[in-house]
Amino acid sequence: MNQFHKQWLGTVPWETVLTVNQALCQAQNTPHQPKEKACDEARQLWEKAIPQQMSLKEVLDVCRRCHELAPFNFNNGNTFAAIGKTLVEDWLKRLPPVEAQIIRTTVAHYIAGQVGKKELVQVLRHFETTWKTTDETTAAVPLPNKPAGHASTASPKPASATSAGP
Amino acid sequence: MRQTPESARFLRAAVKAGLRMQGAAVPGKSEPASTGVATLQRIKASLRKKNLRKQP
Numbered sequence: 001m002n003q004f005h006k007q008w009l010g011t012v013p014w015e016t017v018l019t020v021n022q023a024l025c026q027a028q029n030t031p032h033q034p035k036e037k038a039c040d041e042a043r044q045l046w047e048k049a050i051p052q053q054m055s056l057k058e059v060l061d062v063c064r065r066c067h068e069l070a071p072f073n074f075n076n077g078n079t080f081a082a083i084g085k086t087l088v089e090d091w092l093k094r095l096p097p098v099e100a101q102i103i104r105t106t107v108a109h110y111i112a113g114q115v116g117k118k119e120l121v122q123v124l125r126h127f128e129t130t131w132k133t134t135d136e137t138t139a140a141v142p143l144p145n146k147p148a149g150h151a152s153t154a155s156p157k158p159a160s161a162t163s164a165g166p
Numbered sequence: 167m168r169q170t171p172e173s174a175r176f177l178r179a180a181v182k183a184g185l186r187m188q189g190a191a192v193p194g195k196s197e198p199a200s201t202g203v204a205t206l207q208r209i210k211a212s213l214r215k216k217n218l219r220k221q222p
Contacts, residue, residue, distance in 0.1 A: 010172075011170065011172040011175075012173065013169075013173060015169075016173060016176065016177045016180065019177055019181070020180045020181055020184055023184065023185070024181075024184045024188060027185055027188055028188060075184075075188075078184045078187050078188060079184060081184075081187060082180045082181070082183040082184030082187060085180075085183045086180040086183050089183075098206070101206065102206060105206070108187070
């Protein structure tokens with residue numbers, strides 16, 4: 001079992017999260033409105049996670065938890081899903097396009113709460129062997145010890161990752 | 167907070183990914199909503215058929 005951990009959020013300060021949300025709101029002509037209390041909670045959670053060495057599952061949990069806290073009035077889903085996708089992007093470049101798309105979609109849907117932990121783990125486990133063949137210094141994918149499941153894709157609703165609502 | 171080249175690159179990529187998702191959410195704009203999903207659906211349908219055939 002690959003047990004490498006990585007400082008996933010080292011290049012992602014909280015200001016980046018704010019800027020991503022601001023850009024997405026601007027593109028949709030919606031106001032960029034952080035909610036004071038929730039935003040503060042999410043920022044604390046995020047900043048606590050920045051220096052930590054984590055597994056992919058753990059960093060995705062941080063994104064998911066921040067999404068659940070809904071620190072913004074608009075685009076919470078797209079903001080954290082976009083960040084989660086970008087975190088794994090470098091590494092997905094080494095996979096065949098269809099497999100990369102399966103992981104990309106699953107990661108985004110997991111953060112947006114559209115697929116559960118079980119499905120995420122099944123998908124990641126399915127591709128574990130592929131990751132083992134890639135450069136282990138960057139491919140840090142520790143997974144819980146569960147029996148391998150078949151590749152299951154996330155529900156085909158990329159649009160619903162948007163949570164544009166108060 | 168001072169931005170490093172890596173964090174600036176990450177920010178650009180994340181905004182791009184977010185905008186792409188937004189585009190996918192608006193029919194007729196940017197990429198279609200089902201980008202990449204049709205292939206996955208075909209794979210799942212094929213697996214479902216295989217599994218059905220295996221069952222007695």
